[in-house]
Amino acid sequence: MEPGDRHILTIRDLKTYFPVKRGVIARTAGYVRAVDGVSLFMEKKEILGLVGESGCGKTTLARTVLMLEKPVSGQILFSGKDLFGFRRHERAGLRKRLQIIFQDPVASLNPRMNVLDIVTEGLVQHGMVEGDRESHAARLLSEVGLDKDVLYRYPHEFSGGQRQRISIARAISLRPDLIVCDEPVSALDVSVQAQIINLLLALRERHGLSYLFISHDLSVVGYIADRIAVMYLGRIVETGPAGDVVETPKHPYSQALLSAVPAPGVHRKKRIVLSGETPSPMTPPPGCVFHTRCPKVMPVCRREIPKETVSGRHHVWCHLY
Amino acid sequence: MNRLLEVTDLTVSFTTDEGTFRAVEGVSFHVSPGEIVGLVGESGCGKSVTALSLLRLVPSPPGRIESGRILFKDEDLLRVGVKRMQEIRGNEISMIFQEPTSALSPLHRIGHQLVEAVQLHRAVSKKAAWDMAEAALKKVSLPDVSEKMFAYPYALSGGMQQRVMIAMALLLDPDLVIADEPTTALDVTVQAQIFEQLLQMREIRTAVLLITHDMGIIWETCDRVLVMYAARVVETAEKDALFKNPAHPYTRALLASIPRPVRDKSRLQVIPGQVPSPLHYLSGCRFRDRCAFAHDRCANEVPELRSLGGGHRAACFLVKGA
Numbered sequence: 001m002e003p004g005d006r007h008i009l010t011i012r013d014l015k016t017y018f019p020v021k022r023g024v025i026a027r028t029a030g031y032v033r034a035v036d037g038v039s040l041f042m043e044k045k046e047i048l049g050l051v052g053e054s055g056c057g058k059t060t061l062a063r064t065v066l067m068l069e070k071p072v073s074g075q076i077l078f079s080g081k082d083l084f085g086f087r088r089h090e091r092a093g094l095r096k097r098l099q100i101i102f103q104d105p106v107a108s109l110n111p112r113m114n115v116l117d118i119v120t121e122g123l124v125q126h127g128m129v130e131g132d133r134e135s136h137a138a139r140l141l142s143e144v145g146l147d148k149d150v151l152y153r154y155p156h157e158f159s160g161g162q163r164q165r166i167s168i169a170r171a172i173s174l175r176p177d178l179i180v181c182d183e184p185v186s187a188l189d190v191s192v193q194a195q196i197i198n199l200l201l202a203l204r205e206r207h208g209l210s211y212l213f214i215s216h217d218l219s220v221v222g223y224i225a226d227r228i229a230v231m232y233l234g235r236i237v238e239t240g241p242a243g244d245v246v247e248t249p250k251h252p253y254s255q256a257l258l259s260a261v262p263a264p265g266v267h268r269k270k271r272i273v274l275s276g277e278t279p280s281p282m283t284p285p286p287g288c289v290f291h292t293r294c295p296k297v298m299p300v301c302r303r304e305i306p307k308e309t310v311s312g313r314h315h316v317w318c319h320l321y
Numbered sequence: 322m323n324r325l326l327e328v329t330d331l332t333v334s335f336t337t338d339e340g341t342f343r344a345v346e347g348v349s350f351h352v353s354p355g356e357i358v359g360l361v362g363e364s365g366c367g368k369s370v371t372a373l374s375l376l377r378l379v380p381s382p383p384g385r386i387e388s389g390r391i392l393f394k395d396e397d398l399l400r401v402g403v404k405r406m407q408e409i410r411g412n413e414i415s416m417i418f419q420e421p422t423s424a425l426s427p428l429h430r431i432g433h434q435l436v437e438a439v440q441l442h443r444a445v446s447k448k449a450a451w452d453m454a455e456a457a458l459k460k461v462s463l464p465d466v467s468e469k470m471f472a473y474p475y476a477l478s479g480g481m482q483q484r485v486m487i488a489m490a491l492l493l494d495p496d497l498v499i500a501d502e503p504t505t506a507l508d509v510t511v512q513a514q515i516f517e518q519l520l521q522m523r524e525i526r527t528a529v530l531l532i533t534h535d536m537g538i539i540w541e542t543c544d545r546v547l548v549m550y551a552a553r554v555v556e557t558a559e560k561d562a563l564f565k566n567p568a569h570p571y572t573r574a575l576l577a578s579i580p581r582p583v584r585d586k587s588r589l590q591v592i593p594g595q596v597p598s599p600l601h602y603l604s605g606c607r608f609r610d611r612c613a614f615a616h617d618r619c620a621n622e623v624p625e626l627r628s629l630g631g632g633h634r635a636a637c638f639l640v641k642g643a
Contacts (some may be wrong), residue, residue, distance in 0.1 A: 035389045053508035054479075126600060159595050177479035190534065191592035194578035198613055208607040216508060220535070223589065260513035262537030264564055275515055276464070277478055 007077070008178055008210050009065065010023040014074035016064045020126045022284060032281050034060035036234035042178070047204065047211045049225030049242065051218055051257070055278060057234040058214050062180045065212065066098055067091060079111045083261070096126055099171040103165035105182035110153040115141070119169045124237045126174060140169040143206075144199060157276055161192035165199065172203060172240070180212045185220060218261045222246040227313075233289040234281055240314035245263075250316040288319065296320060324374070324392075325496055325528050326352040331389035332369050333379060335599075342599040344349040344370040344384070352497065355526040356520065362549035363596050368532045371549075372499050375530075375612040376410055394496070412442040415490040423483035431458075431485055432470030436494060436608040442493055457488040461518055481510035487518050491527070498522060501532045513520040515542055536579055540564060545632075546602075548572050549596055551607035554626065558633035568635035573609045607639070613641055 015056055022029035034057040042048045052058045063069045065076060077081040078094060086094065102108035109118055112222040119140050120133045128134060138148035144165040155163055164184060171179050177248060181200070185193040201224065203209060214219045221228060221242070228245040230238045230253065249255045256272040274293050279285055285292050291301040300319050309321040329553050333345040335480040361484040367389060373379045374386055377398065393414065398406070408613045411415075419422040428436055434578040435454035436447060438615050443450070451470070458466045461484040474482055490498050495516070500519070504512040521543055522529055531543060539546055539560065546563050548556040549572065556569040566571045577590035592613045618638055627636040629641075 053510060127376060161595060189596055190365060190536070190575060191578050194580070194589040194591045198581065199589060218509070219580045256510055260509040262535070262541040263581060264536045264540040264576065271513050271516070272512050277480065 001046075005127060006043055006044075007041045008044045008079060009040075009110065009212075010075075010080075011038055011040045011061075011065070012036045012075040012077075012079040013062060014061070014071050014076060016069050016071045019147075024262075030282050033284060034232050034281060034285065035064060036281075037074075038234075038236050040229055040236060040239070041172050042210055042212065044177075045208050045210055046227060047213055049221035049228040050212060050214045050231060051216065051221050051228060052231035053216060053257075055281065057281070059182060061231070062182055062214055065178075066180060067095065072291055075141045075229050078260075092126075092294060093198065096122075096174040097177045098180070099174065099176040099178075100182060101164070101167050101171050101184045103186055105167055106155070106158055106189065106270065108167055109163055110220070111155055114154055115166055118166060119173055122170065122174045128174065132137065136173075137169075140173055143172060144169045155178065160188050161195060164188065164196050168190045168196075168199065172207065172209075175207070175315050176209070178210045178212065180214070182214045184217070186215065186266075193220070200224065218246070218258060230257065233278060235286055235289055235315065237290065237316075238316045238318075239315075244292075244312075244314050250314065251290075251318050252294050252296050252320070254291045256295075287318075323331075323353050324351050324355045326391040326530075327369075327389040327390075328375070329392070331371065331374060331391065332387040332476060333367075333374055334385050334387050335383045336385070337383055337405075337474070340600055342346070342602075343387075343552050345374065348389075348552075350456050350547050350554065350557065352528045352529055352530055353545045355495065355523050356545065357523060357529040357531060357543045359543035359546045360532045360549060361534065361536060361539050361546060363534055365596055365599065366549040367552040368549050372501050372530065372532050373415070376414060376416060376557070377406055377497060381571055395558075398413075405483050406521065408442070408455060408588060411438055411497055412493050414497045414499065415493070415495040416481075417486050417490045417498060417500040417503045419505050420504070421479065421486045422474070424486060427474055430473055431477075434486075435470075435489055438489055438492055453492065454488075457492045458485065460491065461485075461488045463488070480507055480514065483507060483515060485517070487515070491522070495527060497528045497530065499532070502534070503531070504538065505533075505535075531621075536576060549595075551602055552599060552608065553636065555608065556633075556635040558629075558635075560630065562631060564632045566629075566633070568629055568633065568640050568641070569608075569637045570612045570614055572635070574611075589594075 015037055016035040017031040017033050019028045020030050020032060023317045037060060050058050060069060064071050116133060116137045119137050123129050123136055137151055141148055146165050185196050188196060213225055215306060228242050229236050232253050238245060238254045249258050256274045259272040276293050279292055286304050288301040288306050291297045298319060306317045306319045309316050331348045332343060333344055334341055336345045342510040348371055359527055362368045362589055372381060375391055379386060386399060398463055417451050439450035439453050455466050455470060463481060463484050504515050519529060524558050533539060543560050546558060547554050550571050556572045567576055574592045578592055580589055605610060605621055606619040609619040623639050624636045626636045627640045628634050
């Protein structure tokens with residue numbers, strides 16, 4: 001079977017670098033290797049959790065998938081078609097099918113637009129309004145559990161959870177196939193967080209959506225995702241079914257990350273405390289990027305980039321395996 | 322003396338354009354030496370205002386400590402003079418804030434900031450203060466200490482900045498450290514490093530009041546817990562008792578709404594509605610509009626904290642007293 005049949009998204013050896021300019025003539029002094037050779041796939045209706053700590057490149061990866069950044073090399077296939085092989089006007093059609101929900105529901109909603117304008121802006125832009133906008137908006141709001149009374153209200157009148165519901169209504173308005181969720185619940189209180197997670201799961205069922213779900217919170221990702229990809233310093237170090245990655249993480253980085261997550265009520269094994277700091281993505285270490293902090297480092301790790309080891313659906317990039 | 326801090330009936334109000342409201346209402350608790358006490362609740366529940374009141378740092382106006390007593394080593398902090406309060410701050414009680422970036426001065430080198438804190442409270446030479454500062458940074462396992470003393474805060478990562486804050490808080494051997502969401506801005510692996518530091522404080526008999534919204538952090542670090550909702554304490558217990566046997570419906574719902582890394586196929590339990598605004602608190606029990614067990618009495622009467630035995634108390638009519 002061709003990957004395009006089953007896979008909504010296929011990423012091959014993607015690299016997204018940002019030039020660092022120095023001096024008065026703004027000479028390029030080097031590159032921040034935000035995404036440095038990532039290969040991933042997503043199946044239709046799948047929730048892929050992308051976890052990693054700040055600065056690991058997870059947001060840049062997502063922005064590249066949304067065509068908001070241009071990769072320096074590599075390929076992204078969306079429904080089997082190369083995203084960056086299109087002409088400008090063809091991309092507009094693709095953009096409809098790729099949407100995003102941001103972390104900060106305050107910054108991502110225009111304070112001068114009312115709810116009606118916010119949730120129908122995309123529909124108007126793409127000429128998809130049939131009949132009146134109000135009925136479109138009311139339908140979208142009911143999808144996310146908001147009453148149509150709020151149509152003419154402005155973002156500041158809503159709580160964080162309600163604002164995130166408005167963002168979700170906007171994201172599903174164009175009937176997308178894939179939604180990138182960039183830390184969608186991190187800014188919310190626990191009791192509200194659960195409401196939004198359940199809403200996202202229900203919408204997936206109803207509309208057959210796929211989510212690329214980015215979060216630093218492994219409890220949330222482990223709960224919501226079907227599969228998890230762990231990212232460190234621009235590279236994927238491990239992917240696999242959520243249960244496998246959470247219960248039996250293979251890469252020493254995933255092991256440390258998971259052991260550091262506080263899980264209330266569970267008496268844990270010893271917490272693995274990593275020493276030191278994440279190296280700069282301008283000068284990533286040679287060999288395995290994690291070797292400077294790895295508790296199980298071997299001489300080979302300093303020289304060679306680890307190859308992929310597959311066992312079942314669990315993939316890991318580490319010399320231990 | 323087995324009570325280091327004893328807060329009784331603390332009430333703090335704020336006056337805004339929209340009216341006066343109580344951010345903290347009738348809060349009582351105590352902290353013993355070497356104990357880590359967690360104060361947990363969602364945004365706006367009054368946990369940070371409680372912490373700021375202990376050091377009399379509530380901005381006034383608009384804030385006002387209406388009533389209550391804060392006994393610290395048998396001295397009422399609400400009655401002592403400004404001079405004495407300054408002696409206490411940073412010396413006997415110190416504070417770690419959520420955002421190290423905004424808590425450290427961006428214009429002064431790390432070493433300078435630490436030395437200033439020492440010399441404010443101790444009559445020592447600059448050289449001696451410098452040595453104390455270096456020793457404190459070593460204790461929190463900051464790498465390359467002698468170099469970092471000359472660094473400006475922007476040159477350090479968030480985790481290192483927070484370790485500088487912890488070093489500063491421990492610099493003068495305080496009896497009590499108040500930590501307000503000390504790891505919220507940090508990554509989990511860095512958070513794990515900070516937890517180790519907090520747990521070490523227990524060994525040197527420094528008490529910690531840890532304020533957080535994260536039940537996971539409470540589980541990892543605390544001995545005893547206070548759960549706050551809408552300006553009041555709704556439940557207090559030893560950590561194990563609270564997690565094993567939560568009594569207040571809010572605590573129970575809060576624990577059930579935390580996603581676990583491994584998903585059982587059931588939907589996550591949800592607390593309906595949202596955290597109430599302090600301007601529109603309900604009469605009686607403030608959780609009743611979101612509570613599955615609410616009945617008539619909850620609207621008419623404010624539930625008092627009732628004892629379940631062993632120091633476990635909850636403010637709910639459903640709790641059968643011990």
